[in-house]
Amino acid sequence: SQQGEEDPQALSIQEGENATMNCSYKTSINNLQWYRQNSGRGLVHLILIRSNEREKHSGRLRVTLDTSKKSSSLLITASRAADTASYFCATDAIKAAGNKLTFGGGTRVLVKP
Amino acid sequence: GAGVSQSPRYKVAKRGQDVALRCDPISGHVSLFWYQQALGQGPEFLTYFQNEAQLDKSGLPSDRFFAERPEGSVSTLKIQRTQQEDSAVYLCASSPRPGTDDQPQHFGDGTRLSIL
Numbered sequence: 001s002q003q004g005e006e007d008p009q010a011l012s013i014q015e016g017e018n019a020t021m022n023c024s025y026k027t028s029i030n031n032l033q034w035y036r037q038n039s040g041r042g043l044v045h046l047i048l049i050r051s052n053e054r055e056k057h058s059g060r061l062r063v064t065l066d067t068s069k070k071s072s073s074l075l076i077t078a079s080r081a082a083d084t085a086s087y088f089c090a091t092d093a094i095k096a097a098g099n100k101l102t103f104g105g106g107t108r109v110l111v112k113p
Numbered sequence: 114g115a116g117v118s119q120s121p122r123y124k125v126a127k128r129g130q131d132v133a134l135r136c137d138p139i140s141g142h143v144s145l146f147w148y149q150q151a152l153g154q155g156p157e158f159l160t161y162f163q164n165e166a167q168l169d170k171s172g173l174p175s176d177r178f179f180a181e182r183p184e185g186s187v188s189t190l191k192i193q194r195t196q197q198e199d200s201a202v203y204l205c206a207s208s209p210r211p212g213t214d215d216q217p218q219h220f221g222d223g224t225r226l227s228i229l
């Protein structure tokens with residue numbers, strides 16, 4: 001079963017706007033990761049935040065983590081049409097064999113030019 | 114360098130047939146994972162290999178699903194007596210080594226399996 005929920009399930013924005021999506025999870029984690037998936041393709045790793053970190057930046061991406069609320073957010077600033085994709089959070093749970101990942105249901109983002 | 118390669122990209126089979134899906138991980142990667150992704154959903158864990166050892170198969174839906182990685186590199190996921198609910202995208206991922214906290218997984222483009 002899925003680890004948790006992602007919110008919203010779908011998001012449509014204009015190019016240049018910011019996109020924010022949220023993720024909740026259920027168990028204690030080592031880290032939380034965000035992946036992007038273009039239609040018909042595999043997942044591409046975007047950013048990883050450790051359980052002892054609260055915020056992380058990578059280019060136009062900003063991730064926050066609140067372990068007390070078991071939630072994370074991903075912000076994409078100044079969005080581009082090429083950012084159109086599905087975005088998934090994934091948790092690496094404590095004691096999970098081999099760092100297996102548990103994914104949320106994803107947020108489908110459409111960036112209109 | 115080369116990424117994770119999966120074949121075939123698409124597979125159509127009749128209900129009851131057996132299928133075999135192949136994964137070539139990144140060279141030297143110790144960890145290999147299989148995930149199942151239903152349409153519109155996130156991937157769900159199936160099984161995990163560390164080299165040739167299958168250390169976790171808790172996500173395999175039934176005994177019709179079998180995975181192997183005999184030489185610690187290429188892996189095959191086999192589904193016997195396929196059923197319509199097996200229709201999904203099967204994703205393979207690899208990572209360099211187990212036991213460290215902050216390493217991403219590298220995914221292939223998946224095999225889209227359709228059972229008629």
